[in-house]
Amino acid sequence: MGLLDVYLQKNEKKRYDVFKETGLSQQMLSNVNKKEVTGYSVKTIQAIAKTVGKSEGTVLEELLGLEKENAYFEVFNIEDLLLAFKNKETHIVIKGEYKKEIVPFAEGQLLEIETMGTGLGSAGMVAVLAEIILHVATFFSNKDADYRKIENQIRKYRIKKLNDDELLLYLRQLDY
Incomplete structure (x- = not known):
């Protein structure tokens, strides 16, 4: 989980904003995003605090709280x-x-139980063949680039309805 990205998103900021505001390199922020809060340097906490307009102590407390609750990345649009x-x-x-x-992507997903027999019976070759066919179909698709990226990436995720307003990917x- 990218804890830094989740925290910045909750404060309506992005890593680019931290870079722009403080000069902390994008590479360093990318590395920090993969760490636990205890691995954040003082310099990083200070940069985040300056960007979101809070004290270092508040930022640290909020980051530790997010880490504890295992926050999910929230998406409201295609860019997110x-x-x-x-x-x-x-x-x-x-x-x-x-x-x-x-929702249309969720409706098109087959359950694992529906694909298991075919996958086992073909020693996994059906999955390989399906991926090849999907890549060829995507290549010749007339849909816009962002839609094709989503279509390609969403196959790596399971989709579960949380409530009327939320889906979890x-x-x-993680099922294995």
Whole structure:
């Protein structure tokens, strides 16, 4: 989970804002995003605090709280979803009106029990063949680039309805 990204999102900021405000390199912020809060340097906490307009102590407390509650990356639009995929978020919550655009992907997903027999019977070759066919179909698709990226990435996730306004996407590999 990209804890830094989740924290910044809750404060309506992005890593780029921290870079722009403080000069902390994007590479360093990317590395920090993969760490636990105890691995954050004082310099990093200070940069985050300056960007979100809070004290260092408040930022540290809020980061530790988020880490404890295991917060999910929240998505409200296509840009947020593409960022979540880029950051390889393990859990993504799709909220609000954007949920309606993701529902067709959920309806098209086969359950694991529906694919297990074919996968086992073919020694996994059906899955390989299906991926090849999907890549060829995507290549010749007339849909826009962002839609194709979402279509390609969302296959790596299971989709679960949390309530009427939220969908949870979580990596399929977490089931194993």
